[in-house]
Amino acid sequence: MDTVFALATASGRAGVAVIRISGPQAHAACLMLCGDLPDPRIASVRVLRDASGVRLDEALVVVFSQGASFTGEDVVEFHLHGSIAVVNAVLRVLSELPDCRTAEAGEFTRRALENGRLDLAQVEGLADLIEAETEAQRRQALRVLSGDLGKVAEGWRRDLIRAAALLEATIDFADEEVPVDVTPEVTELLAGVKSELSRECAGVETAERVRSGFEVAIVGPPNVGKSTLLNALAGREAAITSEFAGTTRDVIEVRMDLSGLPVTLLDTAGMRETTDVVEGIGIQRAKERAALADLRVFLLDEGALPDFLPEDDDIVVRAKADLLDDKTGAVSGMSGEGVESLVEKISTRLSGRLATLGVATRERHRVAMVRALAALGEAEEQLRLGPDMYDLAADDMRQAIRALESLVGRVDVENLLDEIFSSFCVGK
DSSP states (O other), X not given: OOEEEEEOSOSSSOSEXXXXXXXXXXXXXXXXXXXXXXXXXXXXXXXXXXTTXXXXXXXXXXXXXXXXXXXXXXXXXEEEEOOHHHHHHHHHHHHTSTTEEEXXXXXXXXXXXXXXXXXXXXXXXXXXXXXXXXHHHHHHHHHHHTTHHHHHHHXXXXXXXXXXXXXXXXHHTTTSSSOSOOHHHHHHHHHHHXXXXXXXXXXXXXXXXXXXXXXXXXXXXXXXXXXXXXXHHHTSOOSOOOSSTTOOOSOEEEEXXXXXXXXXXXEOOOOOOOOOHHHHHHHHHHHXXXXXXXXXXXXXXXXXXXXXXXXXXXXXXXXXXXXXXXXXTBOOTTTOTTHHHHHHHHHHHHHHGGGGOOSOOSHHHHHHHHHHHHHHHHHHHHHHTOGGGHHHHHHHHHHHXXXXXXXXXXXXXXXXXXXXXXXXXXXX
C-alpha cells in the first residue's frame, strides 16, 4: 500500500499546521526529514530539513507505530508553524519521496476502516462530528463514533446466531441428544431482537433531524408580525417587514442553534383569501411547508382562528403583545415581550422528541434494520409451521444477520464507500 500524506488542518495561515503521513514509508519519511525517529507517542521537537540539508522548520513531531495509530498503520504527524510557505515546503519534500503520494479525500479514515480500527457506522459518526454545529449534534455523533451501534448490532447478531444454531442442531442431529422442541427459546430470542430493532427504527427519524435540523414554521394571517418575530428570534434582519399586508411572498429560512438543537425557522406568507396570483402561490407554499415542518408556531390576532388546525405539539400564541393590556400567552417581536418564553416552549417541544433517540442515526441504518425485521417476521412464520420448516426459518435468520452486518460495513456496503468518504476533507 502507498504511503499517503496531507495537511490535516485547514489550509491558509494559522498558528499551527499539522501534516499527517500514514503507510509503510511513514517512519522512513520522518527519518529523512528529522535525522532520527522519535520514540513512539512521545511528542518531540525536531528541526526538519530537505534532502540537501536546508532547514525547513522546527516542528513538534509525533510518531505512531502500526496498530497503535488512527489508521492502524505507521503514522507520523508534523506540527508545523502555520505558514503557507512552510506547509508547502514540507509537502513538496514529501511528494519527492519514493512510494509517497498525496492522500485522497477521506483516505486516512478509509484506511482506518480497512484495517479494522473503525467500523462503517463509526466512520459515519466521525463525519457527523466534523460537521457538528450544535451540542445535540456533537453528542449524537460522539455516541456513534464510540461504537455504540456496532456493539448493539453485535448483540443482535449473537442472539440470532444462537437461535439459528438451535434450529440447525435440531435438523442435523435429530437422532442425537439435543433439545427436540427449541421453539420457545428461539421465539424468545427473535422477539427480543425484533423489539429492540423496532425501537431503534422509530428513533432514526428524530436522529436524522438532529443531524439535518428541525424545521419550525411561523404561520398566521398577514401583517400579524411573523417576519418581525422571525427577526427577533434570529437576532438580525433576516426578513423584510412593513406595515403592508402580504409583504412575505416566499418561505424565508433562518438556521440557528436553539438550546443546543439545530433549528431552521420558517417565515411563511400570511394566510388569507386573495386574488393576487403571486401571493396565492406564496400562501400555497406556506401551507405545504408548514404541514411538513416538525413544529408550527401559530401567531394569531386576538380572537382569530388558524387557517388549519394545530397538531398536539404545536404552539399557539397571541400576536403584538406590546399593544395588549393582558399579555398572557402573547408575544411581540417588536418589543421582545414573550420571546424568551416562546424560545423555551419551542426548545421543550423539540427536546421531548429526543427521548426516542437510539444509536441508529441514518436512513441507511433504518433500511438495514427494516430488512432484518422483515426476515425475522418470515422466520417466525416458518417456526409456527413446525420442525419441518426449521431449515427455512434458519435461512431467514441468516438473511437478518446479513442485514445487521451491513450496518457496520461487514457486507453489502462497497458501493456506499466512495460516496461516504467523498464528504471527508483530504487530511481526514
